[in-house]
């Protein structure tokens with residue numbers, strides 16, 4: 001019942017074109033995808049971040065294995081972490097585990113998605129479509145709400161290095 005209400009709320013927000021005004025969410029199998037968002041990119045920028053929350057209330061362990069989007073040549077799954085005093089980022093070729101009964105958050109400073117080789121920089125206010133592929137739950141199309149450019153910790157951790 002709760003999910004049903006959530007879906008209706010999302011649909012209403014979508015129809016009103018106010019996706020940015022509140023939280024939006026998606027569902028696939030047991031998984032609930034909460035509020036995918038990104039940041040506006042500077043003109044000429046080629047790399048954008050993606051953040052979202054994955055809730056797995058089910059009894060089966062799952063895994064986010066890959067992501068794709070028409071807006072990017074590829075979408076990589078990354079993890080940022082401290083190695084001593086140095087902030088490091090690495091690609092996770094195996095994706096991100098989403099254990100049963102757990103919640104995984106992709107956010108600045110931790111797990112995140114990297115939209116690589118973006119041809120049209122994301123603009124504040126637009127919705128960027130992408131497909132998340134889960135090992136068990138399968139694919140789900142979601143939309144990333146693009147917020148303002150400011151305050152993105154992403155800018156600080158050397159994404160230029162893996163620009164392709």
Ligand SMILES: [Cu+2]
Pocket residue numbers: 078079089112113114159
């Ligand atoms: Cu990254």
